Amino acid sequence: MNIYKAILFTLISSLLFAAMAALVRFAGETAPLGQVVFFRAAFGVVPITLLVLFRGQLSQMIRTRRVLGHGGRGLFSVGGMFLHFASLARLPVVDATAFSFVSPLATVVLSAIFLKERVRIYRWSAVILGFVGVLVMLWPHFDPSRYAGFATTATAIGAMCGLAGAIINAGAVIQTRRLTDTETTSSIVFYFSLFCALAGLSTLPFGWIWPTPSQLAALIATGLIGGLSHIFLTESYRNAPQSIVAPFNYTTMLWALVIGYVFFGEVPLPLVLVGASIIAVAGLIVVFRERQLGRRDIDSAPPAA
Template sequence: MSPFRGVVLKLLSVLLFIIMAALIKATAARIPAGEAVFFRSFFAMPVIVGWLMMRHDLSTGFRAKSPMGHVLRGIAGVASMGTGFAALGLLPLPEVTAIGYVSPLLTVLLAAALLGERLRAFRMTAVFIGLVGVMVILWPRLTLADVDRAAAIGVTLILVSSVLRALAQIQIRRLVASEQTSAIVFYFSLTATVLSLLTLPFGWVMPTAPEAVMLVAAGLIGGLAQILLTAAYRYSEAALLAPFEYASMIFALLIGYVVFEEVPTGTMLIGAVIVIAAGVLIIWRERQLGLRRGRAKAALTPQG
């Protein structure tokens, strides 16, 4: 184990995922979400396959003991990715990032409902605090007399994406009982590529040269970020690495301000701090209880 190396890899993966999201956002005005999912998934596959070859793990990555389990994870993950990408075109990057933090909180509730995990008072309180934080972020959009319809749709999309991502996390927890992390990572990219093609009749467009470069880069960077995330959990405990996920807020604020001229509101920042605090409380409690979910976390992308 090398905790410092694990933390560095985790932070690099978080940064790359935010850069990937920024690239998708930059193309969102013209490129449909389903088409963006295709580029993100298809061009991640060569990176993932190359990684498996370097680890001499190609046969393990191709071995699926539960094909239908991978399909179910793929459906939830692709739907989460698609709705999340659509939200990026309608909301500021920091706001999408902050609202997305509700997903781990929802996972706690779904794990109790679907996996039979005990939902203790401490975690239930932390989930409630996190949901209050989300409401603080959303409150200005719910109370304006002249509601921005596009922003309202964006909020709905990212909330749906968060629920779907939580469902994907539940399915991954089921998969890790029989599947290797490398297989979960590979088959998600494969199923996401195939499933995204189903959106072809709904209006794909020919990307311009700059758009094509950004979309291909998003796929390559997303694949590399997934590898770094997986590698991070080889060097350090999940409980140690989990809080560093919230560094994505810092990266989103910087990139949103510099690239998209997005200035966060005080209300959004307060809500984000509340949600992050709730997430850290849950992480701390799970560490106290000795829960280890590194393999599941290593197989999950921010999109599902």
């Protein structure tokens, strides 16, 4: 376990995920959902393949002892990816990212239930504080007129897909954590990409488009950046319990705010900035508490024989 390394990997992954979300939204305006999923998965395996080739560990990427475990994770991942991309295609990047933050909160609870991770009161407090920050950021979007005709409007469908995808992705995170006990990072990413690519390819008969050069570049970049972000995320799970790194996933919202402003002209509201500050404080609480516990373990006397 290396808590600080896990936190660093989570922060890098969050930045890459936000960049990928912007590309998905750009490509998803014209390309069918299944086609976007295929490119994300097919080209997402390229970075990990180059990495294992450089290390001379190609056999580790394919070798597995838990085919069913990868299959279970694949089902969660396919459902979560389709729903999240559907949300990004119908909502602004900031909105879709905000809905996705249900996932880290659900993951902490599932980690305590299914992985039997010990979640102390300080971590629970930090996660709850982060949840309050998310609510503050979401508050400007709680406009009933925005969701008039909830059953039929595109924004309503996007919101429903975002919430459902976030919950399903929490299940994928738990399964990933289980797989890291015996599986390599390369095999986890490879089989994740394989399942999602096959699912996306199965939608080919339903009308893919012939992309323009800019669309093709965006689709390929979606896969490459998504693959890199997935590597960092999986490594973060390997270096610390998910309940520790979960609050730092909130930094994706900060990157989404910047990207939304620069590329889509979305100006963050004051409440959004307040919520982001609350989330940053929640992350610092986790870091400070874990550092205290680490010093206590070092300073404590060894047990008697």
